[in-house]
Each structure stands twice: as structure tokens, then as C-alpha cells.
Amino acid sequence: MKINFGKYICATSFIGFFCLSPEPVFSNPSGIFERKLECIENPDFITPSNQEFKYCIKDNGEITKIDKSGSLVDEEYKINELIEEKKKKGFGYRKKQLVEFKIDNDELFKYSCDSKKEKGEVICDGESKRSLLGIRPKGYFLSKGLKEIEDEKWNKSIEYFDKEIENSKNQKAYSNRGYSKFVLGDYLGSIKDLNSALEKDKSDISALSLRSRANFKINNFKGVISDIDSLIKLLDKKSEEEIIEISEKEINPINTDYFYLRGLAKSETGDFEGAKNDFDAEIKKNPMNGDAYFQRGLEGYWIDREKACSDLLKGISLGAKDTSMNLVKERAKTESFLDELFTSQKTLVDACKDSSDEKIQMNKQNYESENLKRDLSELFRKYFYIIPILLLVIISLVAKYRSNDE
Numbered sequence: 523m524k525i526n527f528g529k530y531i532c533a534t535s536f537i538g539f540f541c542l543s544p545e546p547v548f549s550n551p552s553g554i555f556e557r558k559l560e561c562i563e564n565p566d567f568i569t570p571s572n573q574e575f576k577y578c579i580k581d582n583g584e585i586t587k588i589d590k591s592g593s594l595v596d597e598e599y600k601i602n603e604l605i606e607e608k609k610k611k612g613f614g615y616r617k618k619q620l621v622e623f624k625i626d627n628d629e630l631f632k633y634s635c636d637s638k639k640e641k642g643e644v645i646c647d648g649e650s651k652r653s654l655l656g657i658r659p660k661g662y663f664l665s666k667g668l669k670e671i672e673d674e675k676w677n678k679s680i681e682y683f684d685k686e687i688e689n690s691k692n693q694k695a696y697s698n699r700g701y702s703k704f705v706l707g708d709y710l711g712s713i714k715d716l717n718s719a720l721e722k723d724k725s726d727i728s729a730l731s732l733r734s735r736a737n738f739k740i741n742n743f744k745g746v747i748s749d750i751d752s753l754i755k756l757l758d759k760k761s762e763e764e765i766i767e768i769s770e771k772e773i774n775p776i777n778t779d780y781f782y783l784r785g786l787a788k789s790e791t792g793d794f795e796g797a798k799n800d801f802d803a804e805i806k807k808n809p810m811n812g813d814a815y816f817q818r819g820l821e822g823y824w825i826d827r828e829k830a831c832s833d834l835l836k837g838i839s840l841g842a843k844d845t846s847m848n849l850v851k852e853r854a855k856t857e858s859f860l861d862e863l864f865t866s867q868k869t870l871v872d873a874c875k876d877s878s879d880e881k882i883q884m885n886k887q888n889y890e891s892e893n894l895k896r897d898l899s900e901l902f903r904k905y906f907y908i909i910p911i912l913l914l915v916i917i918s919l920v921a922k923y924r925s926n927d928e
Contacts, residue, residue, distance in 0.1 A: 561588045564665055567630040567656025577630055577656045585623060599623050606637055606644055620646055628658035628689075661686070664695050667702075671773055676702045693722040697729045701774040704732060709739045727756055727768055731777040738783060746787035750780045779804060782814045794821050812840025820846060823870055831874035838871060846870035 561578035565588070569575045578586040579601055587595040599605065604622045620637045623630065632653050635646035659665075667682035683699035686692050700715035716733040719726055734749035757765060769776050777783065785800030801818035804811055816837025823830040823846075838844060846869045 557586055558588060558594055561586050562592055564669060568659050570657050601625060629654060630656040664692055667698060668773055676706050693719050697726060701732060704736055709736045712736045725756060728772040728774045728776050732774055734783060735777055743787040743790045747784055750784040753780055779811060782811060797821055810840060812837040812842035816842035834871050834874055844869050844871045
């Protein structure tokens with residue numbers, strides 16, 4: 523006969539009266555599945571020899587234990603929490619024991635002893651036994667750091683990479699810590715880590731690519747050019763399939779517009795012809811790169827206006843931002859030239875759209891005239907102190923000749 527007592531089902535039989543508790547109902551089965559999956563893919567500890575079990579430690583110290591089939595074994599223990607439990611023997615309970623889990627030097631240990639009560643306290647009855655349950659898997663802190671990067675927790679990822687570097691000096695830990703620092707705007711720190719990564723592996727394409735970007739951020743344009751020169755040499759040795767495979771494997775993306783970046787760096791160092799050649803190469807590699815068209819137009823505006831205007835307008839149509847006013851201000855140097863060039867227009871793009879060839883030619887002449895005036899003014903300022911000396915010399919010479927004549 524079955525009797526229903528709320529959540530329990532009880533029954534009578536020839537061996538007596540007994541109750542069965544129902545199967546546990548989980549309030550969030552998807553959450554449990556996610557925890558299991560996380561522990562399978564990224565465990566905190568694994569059994570040393572056969573790796574039959576995997577252990578994960580939650581933030582509250584609770585231990586998740588997964589067997590090799592992926593089943594959840596138990597979650598009843600916590601790190602550094604002493605628990606008294608019954609020790610089974612046969613059909614009954616023999617004695618109670620104290621159990622505690624601890625982490626020591628990247629190893630998970632279980633401490634257990636028979637328990638007894640003494641003066642109202644439960645203590646060990648004899649020596650405590652220590653058994654090794656799991657060890658940190660190789661590259662553990664590196665994998666934890668990569669997981670934090672996926673979640674965009676950059677500072678937390680750096681903490682894990684710090685531990686991995688402390689333990690193993692792992693090359694990828696340096697490289698990925700450099701990536702996290704780059705995202706956080708610590709470009710000097712990023713370059714320092716990437717230098718360490720490249721000292722260990724000069725062929726690390728992603729580290730070399732990232733360092734070129736970090737160097738650009740701190741205006742180290744010669745460093746950018748050097749890095750991209752090396753990067754191109756490495757990429758030339760790889761097939762397209764290999765490059766795609768590297769890009770998919772690395773969490774730090776490879777800079778694909780390296781010709782464009784090197785072109786910008788060359789322009790900043792005054793190598794305008796080299797910059798134009800790099801923009802040509804970038805456009806050939808990626809015809810949809812509007813920024814490359816735009817920058818090539820800026821470089822050639824005073825040389826071949828028609829072609830430059832074509833590039834500028836093409837770049838704008840592909841999504842490039844109009845930054846031409848910055849270049850004009852930098853090269854013009856004087857407000858009077860700006861007034862002459864732009865009576866109604868504000869940028870070179872507007873000039874390309876609206877100004878006539880005659881107007882552009884006049885503006886160019888004004889530009890050259892202003893440059894000449896500026897150069898003469900600079901010479902006068904630089905050698906101004908010499909003029910009084912020259913006058914005194916001339917006066918003294920004239921006086922001398924007059925006295926000789928007399």
C-alpha cells in the first residue's frame with residue numbers, strides 16, 4: 523500500500539514501512555549544464571594519472587566534480603570548510619569522520635580523519651590522512667586568462683596571465699597579456715610584453731602585428747615600419763590557408779591592413795613616395811579599403827589634383843572620414859592661406875567637389891607664396907642678431923677708407 527506524504531512517497535511491504543524521496547528537481551537545469559560544460563572544458567584540477575575526474579572551484583568555494591563521462595558526481599564540499607560526515611561500512615555506519623579540501627601549490631588535497639567529541643568539540647581521533655585528488659592542468663592560468671578575454675574582462679585576464687608567467691614564463695601568456703594591456707590603453711606595457719613574447723618566438727605573427735599597432739599609438743613610426751617589414755616577410759612564407767588558420771586560432775587578431783598602417787607611418791616620417799606605394803599595395807590587396815584611397819589622395823593632392831580628387835571622393839564613398847583639414851592646417855601653417863583656399867569650402871574634399879581648376883591653381887600659387895614668405899621670415903628671425911654686427915662692420919670700413927683718402 524502506498525501513502526503520499528507531500529513530497530515523499532511511502533509504502534508498506536513484507537519487510538516493513540519505508541519512504542522514498544522523489545528525484546531532486548533543479549530550479550535552473552540550464553545553469554547546471556553550463557557549469558558542467560565549463561568544468562569539462564576548463565577544469566581547475568584533474569586527477570593526476572588517468573584524468574578520470576575533473577574538479578572546478580566556484581567563487582563561493584563549492585567544488586564541482588565531473589567524471590569522465592561528463593556526469594556531475596557531487597557538489598557537497600567546499601574549499602577550506604571542515605565537514606563531519608558518516609563513514610559507511612557494510613549496511614550500517616561505523617564511525618563519523620572529518621573531511622576538508624585544501625589547495626596547496628596548485629594541487630587539490632583531501633584531508634580526512636576519524637572524529638571524536640572532546641569537551642563539546644569535534645576533533646580528529648588520530649592523525650589526518652592526506653590524499654591528492656587533482657593537479658592544475660598544464661597552461662591552466664593561460665586558459666583562464668583567455669576565457670576572461672572572451673568575456674572582455676581585461677584586468678582579470680591580466681591577473682591570470684601574471685600567474686602563468688610567474689609559474690612557467692609561457693610565451694603565449696606574454697603575448698596575450700600584451701593584448702589585454704593594448705585594449706586597456708597601456709601601450710608601453712603592451713610593447714614590453716610583446717617584446718618578451720617575440721624574444722621567445724620571433725615568428726609569432728600575431729604578437730608582431732599587435733606591436734606594430736601599439737608602436738603607432740605612441741608615435742614610434744620607425745618601429746611601425748620595422749615591425750611591418752618583418753611581418754610581411756613572415757606572411758610571404760605562409761599560404762592563405764595557413765594565415766586563416768593562425769587568425770582563427772589566435773584570440774589576438776592579426777592586422778590585415780598592414781600596408782595601410784605602414785603607409786601612414788611612412789607619411790609621418792616624410793617618406794611620401796613610400797607611403798603612396800604602400801597605399802597602392804593596400805588598395806590592390808583590399809579594393810574596398812576607403813581609408814587607403816583617401817590617404818593616397820591626400821598624399822598626391824598638390825601633385826596631381828585630378829587623380830587625388832578621384833581617390834578622395836572614392837574613399838569617402840567607401841566610408842572613410844574626411845580628415846583633410848588636419849593635413850591642410852599642418853602644411854599651410856598660416857591662416858591667410860586657409861582663408862584664400864577656403865572662401866566657402868572647408869576641406870580638400872569640398873574643394874574637389876566645388877572649386878574650378880583656375881581657383882585651385884590660384885590657391886596653389888598662394889600656397890607657394892605663403893611658404894616663401896614663411897621661409898624668409900624664418901631666416902630673418904634666425905639671423906636677426908647678425909644684422910647690427912654687419913652694419914657696424916660696414917660703418918667701420920667706410921670710416922677707414924675715408925680716413926685713408928684724407
